Amino acid sequence: MKFLLDNWFLVLAALVSGGLLLWPMLSRGVGGSAVSSAEAVRLINREKGVLIDVSEPAEYAAGHVMGARNIPFGSLEGAKNLPTNKALPLILVCATGARAGRAVGVLKKLGYENVQSLAGGLAAWREANLPVEKA
Incomplete structure (x- = not known):
């Protein structure tokens, strides 16, 4: 002592x-993991990964990852447009990655096995010069 x-x-x-x-x-966050932009592209191309943007509709319309589905964070639990195959890789995106990190825990509680957030969010995606579109 x-x-x-x-x-x-x-x-x-x-x-x-x-x-x-x-x-x-x-x-x-709870059991969450984050992937880089390059790893997200690999998951999309090789493992049929699905991009889900958890931003609000106005943020999504201002700019989002090309091909991402918009399911706002607040409506994840009752969303009908989530993939039915719960083993598919899901990559969650928001502006900075903070909301997506929290959304990982929500989707894991719903039974999705392979859920990750995009490290750095849309800002990191843009920084990597990957395609962004506006609604």
């Missing part, structure tokens, strides 16, 4: 560094 009291700054540094190492895993 004396060691801990005498070296409180070392203990604090160890706790902070441990927290920083765990932060990316904790900030993804």
Whole structure:
């Protein structure tokens, strides 16, 4: 105990560094995972991945990933236009990736097995010079 009291700054540094190492895993949401733009393209082309934009309709109309379905985050649980095959890879997109990360947990609770968010969202997709369209 004396060691801990005498070296409180070392203990604090160890706790902070441990927290920083765990932060990316904790900030993804419940069981969520994020894929890069390149990995999303691979999933779409090779594994018939489905892009779902969880942005609000006005955001979707302003610009979205080409070929993405719009199912707003608030209506995911009752959405009828989700794929019936729950094993298909789903890539969720929003403006920054934050809403999509939360939506991963919602869809996993609905039984979808292979759900991921696009890391960085639409901004990262545009940065990679991938196609964007307006409604």
